[in-house]
Amino acid sequence: MTAKKKKDEDISFENSLKKLEEIVEELEKGELSLDEALKLYEEGMQFSDKCLEKLNESKQKVEKLTKEGNKKYHTEPFSMQNNEMDEKE
Amino acid sequence: MSSNQVNKKIYTVSNITRHIQLLFSSDPLLRNVTIVGEVSNFKYHSSGHMYFVLKDDQCQIRCVMFRGSNLGLGFDPVDGMEVKAMGDVRVYEKRGEYQFYVSRMTEAGRGALFAAFEALKEKLKAEGLFKQEMKKALPRIPHKIAVITSPTGAAIRDIISITLRRFPNIHIIVVPSQVQGNEAALQIAQNIEFLNLVLPDLDFIIIGRGGGSIEELWAFNEEELARSIYLSKIPIVSAVGHETDFTIADFVADLRAPTPSGAAEMTIPEKESLIIQLDLLKSKLNRMMNHIFELKRQSCFNIVENLKYQSPKNKILQHFQTLDDLSNRLNLNMKHILHINENILKKYREKIITLSPRAVLKRGYSICFKMPEKVIVKNTGQVEKDNLIEVLVNNGTISANVSGKEEK
Numbered sequence: 001m002t003a004k005k006k007k008d009e010d011i012s013f014e015n016s017l018k019k020l021e022e023i024v025e026e027l028e029k030g031e032l033s034l035d036e037a038l039k040l041y042e043e044g045m046q047f048s049d050k051c052l053e054k055l056n057e058s059k060q061k062v063e064k065l066t067k068e069g070n071k072k073y074h075t076e077p078f079s080m081q082n083n084e085m086d087e088k089e
Numbered sequence: 090m091s092s093n094q095v096n097k098k099i100y101t102v103s104n105i106t107r108h109i110q111l112l113f114s115s116d117p118l119l120r121n122v123t124i125v126g127e128v129s130n131f132k133y134h135s136s137g138h139m140y141f142v143l144k145d146d147q148c149q150i151r152c153v154m155f156r157g158s159n160l161g162l163g164f165d166p167v168d169g170m171e172v173k174a175m176g177d178v179r180v181y182e183k184r185g186e187y188q189f190y191v192s193r194m195t196e197a198g199r200g201a202l203f204a205a206f207e208a209l210k211e212k213l214k215a216e217g218l219f220k221q222e223m224k225k226a227l228p229r230i231p232h233k234i235a236v237i238t239s240p241t242g243a244a245i246r247d248i249i250s251i252t253l254r255r256f257p258n259i260h261i262i263v264v265p266s267q268v269q270g271n272e273a274a275l276q277i278a279q280n281i282e283f284l285n286l287v288l289p290d291l292d293f294i295i296i297g298r299g300g301g302s303i304e305e306l307w308a309f310n311e312e313e314l315a316r317s318i319y320l321s322k323i324p325i326v327s328a329v330g331h332e333t334d335f336t337i338a339d340f341v342a343d344l345r346a347p348t349p350s351g352a353a354e355m356t357i358p359e360k361e362s363l364i365i366q367l368d369l370l371k372s373k374l375n376r377m378m379n380h381i382f383e384l385k386r387q388s389c390f391n392i393v394e395n396l397k398y399q400s401p402k403n404k405i406l407q408h409f410q411t412l413d414d415l416s417n418r419l420n421l422n423m424k425h426i427l428h429i430n431e432n433i434l435k436k437y438r439e440k441i442i443t444l445s446p447r448a449v450l451k452r453g454y455s456i457c458f459k460m461p462e463k464v465i466v467k468n469t470g471q472v473e474k475d476n477l478i479e480v481l482v483n484n485g486t487i488s489a490n491v492s493g494k495e496e497k
Contacts, residue, residue, distance in 0.1 A: 012228065012229070012230075013228075013229055013230040014228075014229050017366075017367070017370075020367075020370050020371075020374070021370060023374065024370055024373050024374050024377060027374070027377035027378065027381065028377055030380075030381065030384065032381070034381065034382075034385045037378065037381045038378075041374065041377075041378045044374045045371075045374065048367060048370065048371045048374070051363075051367050052364075052367060054230055055230065055360055055363060055364065055367075056258065057232055057258075058232035058233065058258050058259055058260050059258055059260065060253065060257055060258045060259060060260070061260040061261070062249060062253075062260075062261045062263070063260075063261070063262050063263065064240065064262075064263045064264075064265065065235070065262050065263065065264045065265075066265075067283060071286060071287060073283075073287060075262065078240070078249075078261075078263045080245070080246050080249060080250075
């Protein structure tokens with residue numbers, strides 16, 4: 001799980017988006033053979049999918065962390081209801 | 090009781106306030122008095138008047154320094170500054186409060202807190218804790234973030250609601266911590282270390298709290314917190330107080346946000362606009378590809394057209410045309426030649442006509458033939474007496490017999 005995550009990290013959203021932008025620019029120049037253009041187009045679509053995947057990767061979760069000793073902790077859903085203000089705004 | 094008798098008179102609020110004011114103004118100690126204290130709650134009103142409080146560790150006094158008096162002030166008072174102020178203590182009748190009307194003020198040295206802040210700032214700066222190149226970049230799309238703050242303050246509410254509004258599917262971990270008081274700095278520092286240990290995959294940590302006095306924000310000026318921020322492998326965003334509050338944590342953090350809600354706005358991208366950006370790029374990609382297809386199709390079509398043009402069938406047709414063309418020209422030329430010859434012929438005919446013997450006959454000459462051989466008689470030796478001859482004249486022949494001949 002963590003290994004997979006680390007691997008995904010290499011292809012960040014920024015990089016994928018940048019690659020996609022570069023591919024569109026390259027196609028705009030119009031100096032490519034059809035084969036090259038098709039190859040780039042396919043790559044572009046893959047990067048676009050990758051970006052979207054990145055955006056939808058995580059799930060919404062709001063948790064409260066409580067420490068239990070040196071390296072242990074537990075989490076529980078965090079609710080913002082009935083919060084009193086204990087500091088000045 | 091005598092006191093009852095004295096108090097029988099009934100005063101209005103104004104009467105009694107004026108009486109108090111009189112007491113204040115008749116006391117020479119309260120006039121032209123010099124007070125030393127620490128500035129707090131300083132407000133520079135847009136009218137130009139300054140309102141603040143002077144305090145020491147036990148008491149405080151409300152102060153006002155009017156525009157006319159503060160114009161020549163050689164420094165900008167800030168909270169925590171130690172000042173020496175001269176003026177009168179009088180009653181502000183409208184509010185029934187006494188206050189210190191400052192006419193002159195000098196800097197008596199910075200307050201203890203301020204001095205500590207400046208000293209620590211210089212020290213950490215010299216050590217390189219604020220260096221720009223040491224600051225870690227935050228990922229553009231965070232998936233999992235932690236917030237170390239009070240779990241019940243407005244700060245956490247703002248951060249969570251703004252974060253979820255901008256990017257709904259994100260994992261937020263709230264790490265409850267004291268944010269003011271003696272324990273606060275240590276607690277926040279320990280939480281940073283703990284998160285680095287147990288959740289190293291966090292995209293970043295926001296530490297912060299809402300606004301407050303310099304004392305309430307003090308935890309964020311402590312050295313141990315500064316050092317734990319510096320040592321954190323996970324990027325730290327500091328979001329302390331209001332926009333104008335600067336703390337040591339702000340200088341060390343990888344990103345300084347003006348307020349807690351500002352932290353969410355600066356670090357969390359708007360998913361909606363990212364999706365729009367992505368869609369735009371994708372449709373541009375499709376458009377470009379279609380365009381390239383169209384271009385290639387066009388050049389393909391051109392080549393086929395060219396090939397068609399080069400086909401042998403086309404050559405043959407061309408030859409046919411050449412043939413037609415040549416035969417047309419042949420006809421035309423032939424006609425022309427005929428026409429020319431016709432003319433020549435006509436001319437010769439006319440010439441021949443003028444040269445013909447018949448033309449001579451017309452002029453009255455005649456030709457004599459010896460019959461029946463029909464030979465033209467050119468000398469007398471050709472005929473004998475009684476030979477039959479025929480004389481050709483213009484309009485016919487005359488037959489005759491030779492009756493005699495004579496040589497000349």
